[in-house]
Amino acid sequence: MTPTVEGWTGLGRAGEPPADESERPDPWSGAAERVGDYLRAMGVIDAFELELLGARVRHRLLARMASAEVEDPLEAAIEEVNGLLDEWLDGELGMAGERHTLLAARAAVLSGAAPGWTARFAGVAGESIAGAIRAATAQPTPEPAMLDMPPSPILLCCYGVRQRIAARLRRLVVGRAPTSPHP
């Protein structure tokens, strides 16, 4: 079945009362299902891969919660999924935090153009798919090759003629314009 975008009615509305704290057993159990949804939306559909990745996200989330206060565990969990993906891509492609390349690589794998990426991401496939990712990475623009393109002056024939004639007449009648008092 193809996932479909739901209406915005599914979103939280400002002013809605927060969920009862007692109904939340622990941060991960509240986030697990959503993390699964998110991974599936990313293209991870294999149950084993989902389980492995879910466990890693859980680990990262709990570690984060242990070291700092987390306002919204669900939001933090989604962040951790993206963080996990970025770290994996960084390692897979040997990038040194190049943001633009990372974003392009993310677009490449999520578009499904690098076959087998989910298995590699989940750590169940041994062979590197860096080549496939690079091949699937689209370059939006070439390296800049700048040219200077200054506006070419176009001297209009009669622009401001009225003002110029008026100014000359003024000068004739009034005499030389007084110099500005300001330096």
Added chain:
Amino acid sequence: MSTPQGRGVPGHHYRRTVYFSLVLLTTLGAMILLSASFQEGGIRALELLMLVLYAILILWISASFWTATLGFLLLLRGRDPYAIATAGREPVSEGSEAFKIALVMPVYNEDPARVFAGLRAMYQSLVETGKHEGFEIFILSDTRDPNVWVQEELLWRQWSVELGRPSRVFYRNRVENTSRKSGNLADFCRNWGGRYRYMIVLDADSIMSGDTLVELVARMERNPGVGLIQVPPVPVNHSSLFARMLQFAGSLYGPMFAAGLSYWQLGTSNFWGHNAIIRVKPFADHCGLPRLPGKEPFGGDILSHDFVEAALLRRAGWRVWLAYDLGGSYEEVPPTLIDYAKRDRRWCQGNLQHSRLLLARGFKPLSRVHFAMGVMSYVASPLWLLFLIVAGFAAYLQSLERPAYFFGHNLFPVWPESYAVEMTTVLFVTLAMLFLPKILALVLLAARPRLAKRFGGLSRASLSVVIESLLSVLLAPVLMLFQSKFVLAILLRQNVGWPTQQRGDRGTGLAEAIGAHAYQTLIGVATGLVAYYYVPSFFPWFTPVLAGLLLAVPVSMLTSRTSLGRLARRAGLFLAAEESARPRVLQLLDQQISAPPAPPCRGIEGKDPWLRAVVDPCAYALHSSLLPEQTPSRRRRHYLEGLIFQLQDEGAETLSAGEKRALISHRDGLFELHELLWSGPRAPVDTARD
């Protein structure tokens, strides 16, 4: 700044002397006939006004007539010793690796599927030539509609991955679309122009065959002093009766007019905005457009940039040619009369703005002629209108006196005895100059039976010309009123804006037709009544104009119908050469349109593509990767936060297109929104679970 080298173009002086002499002598002859037909006793004020108006109008008609006639002779002869096709003796560069050529397509809220289908067809056609190595494709998006923007990105990504490495197809969306299309091209030149020796500028509906693209590059290489070569595009692809009529006319008469233009313009031809190859460095050096002093519509950004860019290239000494002999260049025309008028509205402002450049310093005389012709193509309509009003009023005054031009039930005007011949001659000379080019085109067909076959045979082509002429007579007064209204609106300083063009086939509905043509019909009724009661003998002469106005609504609706267009095609009418023998590149376009490639990020299907760029991790990642590295200002951030609150509180449907675009325009803001939606009480997408 780069400067061209090379000798002067042979034939320039001779041909221009011939052409302008013919135009001026014809105008003078017609004026002598008209002034002779006025009554004795000196020319009155009204007659003088008629004479002046007629002089301007006949000059315009005569220029067009001689262009067509000279073009006819050139085509009949079969070769032009001075044309760009034969010019240049320098050898072509070895191989195409040495330099690159950009196929640039500026787009603005166009149908992305059609844009990419066209580009893919052209690229495939290039590949079939085997000489595609140096070519790269650049989609220069100025699109503001967030849905179209995201679709463009998805289709670009799909194609880019298909073509593999090294990348050959590039895409960028401008953050601010300053100076519209000319600003878009200038932005390309400033950022990437140094990578390319040539750029071939396309419109969103342009199609050019691979052979033509390769030949254009070869001609530029052979002629290092040439800055631009324009290939006249032939209108194709639409099915409405109106469009098929234009396509037929463009296909039959177009080559003759293009040859005629090339005859007298030679190396000072014009740029038509697209389907042209441009030498990038001189273009960047000389064609940066300034803002004109004063306010819009006559000041500000130069709207019709093409004429000005050609003039600037010529001012700097670079030649501009029209390759009338090259086929394989196509475009699409507006499908209906109303769409045609809307396009005219945009072009009208740009062309009238050129009136300020007529006497600007430094331009070549022929560049000034181009500006004047551009202005005249719109000013001619109000001048015709004025001429008709003055002629009608003069006829009324004459009817009050004796001798009268019109009285009783005479069908023909009764001129003072000795001048009737001259007046009738004026009328027939004018009509002949308007219709003779159509007959010349048929003579060309008669001389080339193989070509005639592609138009459905000489008899069907002749019948089509007759029907086209009749329909043109009906449409002319409607267009005259449209254009007069546009000119008036611009003179009253009303700005046109930058509306998106309607390119696809669609029928005109009754409400739309009434909305657009009701005032024309009313003018027709009022004028008809006035003419009938006050100048009854003038009335029959006025009927072609009245008929056009009175029938504006039904004619507009009927000609917009694709069913009538197809019916005409089945009857072999308005058969353009490109319809009967579909060129390969157009076949490729058909294939692309009928079987479009599946874009990526199909895991989540939603109604609005912009929404997918927010919630679908795939579309989000792609869109995010294409956004520029930009940190929004504090003020901007507050604005975006406000929009997010609006989205949450009131729903996406309350956001305007501009607000949706703003929400997906900043990488950090988009990331926050993406996470916010995924961490809401419910997932923004319903993903399948096994």
